[in-house]
Amino acid sequence: MTRLLIGVDLGGTNIRAAVATGEATHGPSVHRATPAAEGPDAVLAAVVDCVREAAGKGRCDGLAIGIPGPLDPVTGVVYEAPNLPGWHEVHARDVLAERLGCPVVVHNDASLAGFAEWMAGAGRGTRHFVFITASTGIGGALVLDGKLFDGAGRAGEIGHMPVGHDAPACAQGHPGCLEGSASGTAIAHAARAALKSGAASSLAGIDPAALDAHAVQQAADAGDELARRVFADAARALGRAIGGLVNELAPECVAIGGGLINAGELLFAPMREAIPELAFVEPLKRCRIVAAELGTDAGLVGAIAWAVRCFAG
Ligand SMILES: [Zn+2]
Structure with a gap:
């Protein structure tokens, strides 16, 4: 991969991030506990930390993140997330893009798990x-x-x-x-x-x-x-x-x-x-x-594959 692309699987208890090494493959993943009870700002800040740690000394060129809730992948707005208290009309894509300074796509976690199974499972x-x-x-x-x-x-x-x-x-x-x-x-x-x-x-x-x-x-x-x-x-x-x-x-x-x-x-x-x-x-x-x-890896593999699909161009 010439560009540094990162996938994130945001769950109700854990955040996982990794760098894409191919169409549906990734390097070692980094983890954080999801500070779900602290609300959307804290959760998005933990995602940013996780992405920076995964990127290491590099700079992220594009991020795809799977989020557990109904959302609009076009506008990047999460309507709500049953396992993440306080998430209501959260502009997750724009917040992450601004904090990370790179293009971001958000998608539903099940959509990305399905995309992973299609690409690699x-x-x-x-x-x-x-x-x-x-x-x-x-x-x-x-x-x-x-x-x-x-x-x-x-x-x-x-x-x-x-x-x-x-x-x-x-x-x-x-x-x-x-x-x-x-x-x-x-x-x-x-x-x-x-x-x-x-x-x-x-x-x-x-x-x-x-x-x-x-x-x-x-x-x-x-x-x-x-x-x-x-x-x-x-x-x-x-x-x-x-x-x-x-x-x-x-x-x-x-x-x-x-x-x-x-x-x-x-x-x-x-x-x-x-x-x-x-x-x-x-x-x-x-x-x-x-x-x-792919078991519990499907979410992260799907986010990786989606980042490559959206940004490797
Ligand atoms: Zn129903």
């Missing part, structure tokens, strides 16, 4: 790719015709597609969206509701406040019927949503990432079974449905 070699990240919430990204697709703002909010009007609401209050049925939060919620209605389960011994998707997964792995059913219901909702996406977009690959994929076949088996409930046969035949490959 499960979707490499395709032109039409769908990425879904399923953990506490559900996010996603679309690469259509070889480009990260943003629509007229920031497309790819796969977690908020409708899956059935009688499903529980997500954290944004949508009745019956995918996130309300298939996220880690939804899995924990469904287990709590079943226990409250008197269902027998090894989960009954756990403090309801501590009952999360991981606990449900462990109980399911140990053979608990209720836990298996709760996971299968979530996986089925995810599978049906993927079936709809296959019909709509005819992608060559759908990759699922995020913490929930650690559940393995507990998630993938009922999910795969549910996809053909909605998907047409022909587009489904041409589509690989796979686990994402």
